[in-house]
Amino acid sequence: MSYEELALLIDGRWTQGTSGKTETVVNPSTNEALGELPLASIADLDEALEASQKGFDVWRKTPAIQRQTIMEKTARLLEERMDVIAANLTREMGKPLKEARMELGAAIDVLRWYGEEGKRVYGRVVPSRITGMRQTVKKEPIGPVIAFVAWNFPAINVMRKVAGAIGAGCSITIKASEETPGTCIAIGRAFMDAGLPAGVLNIVFGDPATISSHLCASDIPRKLSFTGSVPIGKHLQKLAADKMMRCTMELGGHAPVLVFSDADIDAAVRNCVAGKYRNAGQVCVSPTRFLVQEAVYDKFATAFRDQASKLVVGDGLAEKTDMGPLIAERRIEVMENFMADALSNGSSLLTGGERLSNSGSFFAPTVLGDVTDDALIMNEEPFGPIAPISRFSTLDEAIERANRLPFGLAAYAFTKNAKTAAALSSEIQSGMLAINSLMVASAETPFGGIKDSGYGSEGSIEGMETFLTTRFVTEIF
């Protein structure tokens, strides 16, 4: 099984582009080169933009049911190609194969959701003040879309943008991460093989800053959708402002987990360990701040440490692997920095705490106890396999500390008490809140943050809305 053939997709053609430049894609488990990724020239980008406009003109007039038919075909092709694509996803990104398969499954789910939802983009007829006047609110595809996405979910980050745009009747030009291009390309191939018209989907790679500034300076795109860090999100929003482009911003988070003393602690630990080390913690909704009520702190921390220390770390392609490497060497340094800061601040190391090998960017599943809110890891998004645990006394304190940061993406709590649950539902400042589970993302529910974590949902009805614009038409004859 060989790695995905790397290429750009412009106006329906797979091409190496005209820049002559490439970037090497590396397997973070082995540091081996997987392939050479062609980078787009400015001319390539312009061609993609033109294609995007042309594709939009065709696609917006294609009936939703025909769009959905192509999307369903794409879904079936992805299902057929699952084994190959999942293995390549693991190769380029590092996550265990079973996680790669789950991610692809979720991406296919998202694809089907948007396909079906596109058939349900209803207009609204508003009662008129004048007899005989017809007033229609139309929901139309917003126009050509540009999208930039992060490397941590090479399939689902891409699919949320692509399927949303395509299901809504938009065209899209996407730049996936240069570290994990193969999955995006495989998705693109499935779309094209399913009969997507040329120009509706374009895939480019290159220097992120150059690409974003060039695409944002064009009159063609009407929408920018981004998944990545807070600072880049703010930068892109400014670029988009010059063309009055609408934006969706899926940025970082720092999710509190509030464990109340009345909770089922065994279930809470089981959920939290599974959630914390998924994708080596490189997840924007990863549980990252464990606030545990005093009475159950010891029980929780001990059980958490016990389970975390048993996780098998290794190459994601190995069957027994529970956790793979970090995406790249640069992330090891970030982890080491978090560790040094926390330990110097009085945190206790319960397990893990260091890199595991020099042949890949592996870092041990780590648990820190009694971490205080001034530790760096309690303030910056960890994006790695470190679980800081801290104590709290009262519901009010828990809420206040949960809301302390500028982030507002996900939050979690474990409790059996109806009044506590109601208070959290009302007071926690986050786009998503799960009580007694860590499940906040599915195709049919809105995924997105508030505050610095961005705006605009993905998935669900709300996700579709971000690719639509409202037009109001009134007629009388």
Next chain:
Amino acid sequence: MSYEELALLIDGRWTQGTSGKTETVVNPSTNEALGELPLASIADLDEALEASQKGFDVWRKTPAIQRQTIMEKTARLLEERMDVIAANLTREMGKPLKEARMELGAAIDVLRWYGEEGKRVYGRVVPSRITGMRQTVKKEPIGPVIAFVAWNFPAINVMRKVAGAIGAGCSITIKASEETPGTCIAIGRAFMDAGLPAGVLNIVFGDPATISSHLCASDIPRKLSFTGSVPIGKHLQKLAADKMMRCTMELGGHAPVLVFSDADIDAAVRNCVAGKYRNAGQVCVSPTRFLVQEAVYDKFATAFRDQASKLVVGDGLAEKTDMGPLIAERRIEVMENFMADALSNGSSLLTGGERLSNSGSFFAPTVLGDVTDDALIMNEEPFGPIAPISRFSTLDEAIERANRLPFGLAAYAFTKNAKTAAALSSEIQSGMLAINSLMVASAETPFGGIKDSGYGSEGSIEGMETFLTTRFVTEIF
């Protein structure tokens, strides 16, 4: 009857602020000073922001029905005070008294709409993949709002922001135009007299750039809503990006009117003349480019000229006045510039074309014939009483020329043909399109543009949505 007492509204108190600075408000019909408007200091702004946060914490938990009760009381107070407020609106802005009354009526309509709509902000329960799990999509007030609005509709520009925010459960700090502050203040007084809690509504004035940059730099506001020009809109969007504030942008337009040869020309002219000179053309959805099919061009242009030349121009307080002055002397120069350019480009002057008096900023209702697309007035938003008329041959040409500009706010057409109407409904790039009328704005229909004209609707369900954020909560016990 005296002009409104000018003041800032901060944390429930009417104050002259701490800056000691004021700006003179002038009647554009007479150039008389109406009053001295206090300008907010930075400290005043900070106090308003703090009040806005405090007000939000109270207001978001106030049941929607109680919010609506206060809004209904406000509406009744405004109805009672209509005569005084309308006269002052005419004094500060210039428009005829009957237009001022209609504007206030529409503003009250918007107020009641948002009050009732606030009671209908429904959450959604999404079927779960797991038996017993409850998944709720909550629509919550987005947070404290800041708003900046233009002078051309001193009542309704303000009310769309204020009533939307307040109906949704947000607090709001608004800076109305320093040229027309009285109406905003009168609206504020009605709210406070109706029992609105302190801090929910704050009104400030001052140097626009200073105020917007200071308010946008705060962590408190979560939403910016703006009505004004395209360049300022883009600038504000960039300021807002630093705090990931969501924006609504109601910017300029340049509305084409397509008159087809099968139309009822008499009705078309009657509608167009009434629409063109309303508010002296100082309307973002004003019909500004009259494209008339060749066969009916002469009939249309002649009738238009005849009717336009009969309009009575004068002080808005005079009973017979059909059209008042421009907002200020600076706008006369803009009109003169449009005229010189058009005439030098070959347009023919059918009527009007010059200022009418030196005691106020009056400009004659003007009609230009055979204006070409390269004339300045066909490209920049006129915002004045000049009607440029041009010929077209085919439907395709009409659509192409209608869509030629970066603006996309309103568009109009007159035709009896069902196929033509369907084509326009599909192809015209504008947020609003009226066929056989010029009615595009009511409380219950979405008002807003596409392309450079901005994004985010006002009024209607969509208007309410701009003040809400989506939170997803999942629970299992």
Next chain:
Amino acid sequence: MSYEELALLIDGRWTQGTSGKTETVVNPSTNEALGELPLASIADLDEALEASQKGFDVWRKTPAIQRQTIMEKTARLLEERMDVIAANLTREMGKPLKEARMELGAAIDVLRWYGEEGKRVYGRVVPSRITGMRQTVKKEPIGPVIAFVAWNFPAINVMRKVAGAIGAGCSITIKASEETPGTCIAIGRAFMDAGLPAGVLNIVFGDPATISSHLCASDIPRKLSFTGSVPIGKHLQKLAADKMMRCTMELGGHAPVLVFSDADIDAAVRNCVAGKYRNAGQVCVSPTRFLVQEAVYDKFATAFRDQASKLVVGDGLAEKTDMGPLIAERRIEVMENFMADALSNGSSLLTGGERLSNSGSFFAPTVLGDVTDDALIMNEEPFGPIAPISRFSTLDEAIERANRLPFGLAAYAFTKNAKTAAALSSEIQSGMLAINSLMVASAETPFGGIKDSGYGSEGSIEGMETFLTTRFVTEIF
């Protein structure tokens, strides 16, 4: 203050009709005659039907906003006339004046709700499979409505039908109870004074069976809405079948109250006593079967008895009255029958148990302990001031007993446990369920039953839907 002048309302005129027959309206607190109610002849009914068709033809084309304006005027007139109408409601029906006022307040609330909701009857545009085809789902007033309502809520029973029909654009012919006609007539007068066109609302009285069979045999009505008993509901549904009339059936109930041992018992008792004796228990959603978990049974029963025994029974016009008479002497016999059966079945009498006076139909607030499920009162709708209390052990038992009867209107429970609440929400077979309160009816929430308790909601979006029909229009040009 004199009782309402009794009359029929036919085609916009208040008339004594042509039958020459009348029925005496009696005050159940005093047995005094209040007035003579004219009964409609068959000719009168036919005139009402014709008027209803004519009224519909006018009203369905009246813009929703104009309909709402008349409804708002009606609401304000009812507010102005509150004192008089409430007193007459108490005179004819018996309930305490404060309850009469609350009922009228709720009726006005319903009126305003439907008025506003009528402005929000949106059509839907469905994406087409063919480019250029417009598919519209229209929601239109269903046609002339006929309605029959019970005496227990003379204002709100009437208003739910009338405001729903009128808000939707239907005309309606209503027969309120001959025992409580004055309130319906007062409501009708407010509508007519507010400018409702002739024929849109018609009010008739007479022999119920004759009227219903005659109205149902006509081709004119398209909808029947009924509030009353289960057997009459089934009978009317059969009559309606001959004309394929759509029905709304608000029938009887027998609401269980499940009190769990973890509940706040003081709050539960307070709520239950207030709810049980409201309107002397003559309420379709009255709590009628108190199932209390063993551990708290004694505490609950004792406190319930103590509070029930302190209630002041008397003429509803007296200020201190907590509970008035039953609607008529015939209901005393029913209560006595329930008592005899229960006591012979082993129930213990905790308080009350007998009639209180011979001058009006007063029955004491009664509490029965240890009532078994085979007691008559546990199986037939009590509609009176008797509270039977029984013990249960487990959640499963509680659910099974709650669901035991063919009724399915309201149900109540008191618990603090989130898991219990979730189970009840899933398993209790009732149209409405309140946990930790008895509040199930407001203008904006759907009121209605399942199983033998009927179908079709009143109030809320769902209530409006019952007066609408769906039409699908597809157009291509």
Next chain:
Amino acid sequence: MSYEELALLIDGRWTQGTSGKTETVVNPSTNEALGELPLASIADLDEALEASQKGFDVWRKTPAIQRQTIMEKTARLLEERMDVIAANLTREMGKPLKEARMELGAAIDVLRWYGEEGKRVYGRVVPSRITGMRQTVKKEPIGPVIAFVAWNFPAINVMRKVAGAIGAGCSITIKASEETPGTCIAIGRAFMDAGLPAGVLNIVFGDPATISSHLCASDIPRKLSFTGSVPIGKHLQKLAADKMMRCTMELGGHAPVLVFSDADIDAAVRNCVAGKYRNAGQVCVSPTRFLVQEAVYDKFATAFRDQASKLVVGDGLAEKTDMGPLIAERRIEVMENFMADALSNGSSLLTGGERLSNSGSFFAPTVLGDVTDDALIMNEEPFGPIAPISRFSTLDEAIERANRLPFGLAAYAFTKNAKTAAALSSEIQSGMLAINSLMVASAETPFGGIKDSGYGSEGSIEGMETFLTTRFVTEIF
């Protein structure tokens, strides 16, 4: 290829039942016996009802996504088995094979629609009047369903009931026509092979009156859905009333076609001939009354006759067949009766008019000219291949005559005029109206009538609603 093996489906088992009775299924093209259909005994029906309750208890708690997964599997099985099922459909019912395939395709479409729509049955959270109270409107499966359907669309009539019920989470017991049982059974086999739990779908056959009265007398079903004639519909509604069962009634129609003089007559004729003779006119939405404006009457009638007379009539299995036989000999007599009446009333026979063969129930494609409104065929549902054409002068006349009958299912019009189209959209009394096409039925649009044609939609959001009930839950802790 052999005909479907005939059996009952009860509680997940295919059985011959216990009555020992059978009915012979006959091919209407050849009068050959196709098989012996077992008829259910009362004991079989009771077993089906019990299974239906048991199936409901399982199915209502099955997450919607799992329900949809089984429905999607069923759809794929039906696609795989298309050739066999379509041929058998043609054998038992007579329609041309291409129509049988189209019908099956549409049925699969409906199945997928309801599967996806079931995932979108959203509850609604209503803003509360009390802070902290949660008010939820739940949409739940209404309960076990019973359904009876006609023979004219053996696949889609069945699927609209079955897929709707199953997608909503209901169980269903269906009695398809004893004349066309094979298609229903084939659909049932696909569901069972896809993993539908036992009891969720039960299929029975027998004497219609006995079955309907027995099923309607049970406490188990909560919903009756019927497709058939008006008189049977009214009868079933009365039976259902005894158990307060909710009904959906898809009854007969008599669809006017209004052809205006401004229409594209060629397109109108092409559409009308194709539509009229589809399924030999045995379609409830068949165009059955052609009202043509005088100026174009001759052109329309001549072209219609020319095209109708070229249709190939024969066995549906033959490749060239355009139109098959009527369902049975009894329908030939009905056609002959229509003919005799029309001709004696002065209609002119333009083509056809008599049976074509004695070996099957074939009747010639027939066109009658100048048919008056007192002809029997203008008043009773034709359900056969006779097209009566009549003249009209004005729009008002056309509307009045279109609305003349108690039916209100489908209506059609051909015009290019926007004002005419708007008038028809407002004034025509029908559940469905197509302008410039005959397309009124798709999975995603609401199919259903008004007036005597019944109530309750199938397909679309509205179709799903008919299988749901509304429950309101309020909670405060």
